Amino acid sequence: ENADFARSCEEAGLIFIGPKPEIIQQMGNKVEARKKMEQAGLPLVPGFSRPLIDSAEAAAVAEKIGYPVMLKAAAGGGGIGMQAVANEDELTKAFEGNQKRAQLFFGNGDMFIEKxxxxxxxxEIQVLADSFGNAVYLWERECSVQRRHQK
Structure with a gap:
């Protein structure tokens, strides 16, 4: 999920197994990914599809969709910058710390909320395909037990 790595592979003449760098770039930011899914008419977990301004806005959104909510880093990965919160006090306390953590780890402190x-x-459904139209189904994978609410 690193567009720079995929781009470096292409520039070095290596075949990168994965999405094109531009696609990784577009989908790496979870707020932008939510917007694209909304535009495509896909069902989404209730949430907010733009970065939150501050903890007060986060609390207003959480009140609208109902607690508990998941506070998430837009540029996050590996479960870093995510925290489940059950009420406004927890959300207010969690917002700034998670925002700082996201900025430190990902260079982007944008936060958003989902129910x-x-x-x-x-x-996960595992499929490997090449640029010639060949594809192979590699079975499904149960990934529910992962650290830090990873997906």
Missing amino acids: LIEKPRHI
Whole structure:
């Protein structure tokens, strides 16, 4: 999920197995990914599709969609910058710390909120395809038990 790495592979004449760098770039920011999914008419977890200005705006959004919510770093990965919060006090305390952590780890402190899905299941469908139209299904993978609410 690193557009710079994928681009470096292409520039070095290596075949990168994964999406094109431009696609990785577009989908790496979770706020932008939400916007694209909204535009495509896909069903989404209730949330907010732009970066939050501050903890007060986060609290207003959380009140609208209902607690508990998941506070998330827009540029996050590996579960870093995510925190489940059950009420406004927790959200206010969590917002600034997670924003700083996101800035430190990802160079981007943008935060957004989604309704917390309690006891979710994370199932991945593994498919490998080449540029010639060949594809192979590599089975599904149960990834529900991961650290820090990773997806």
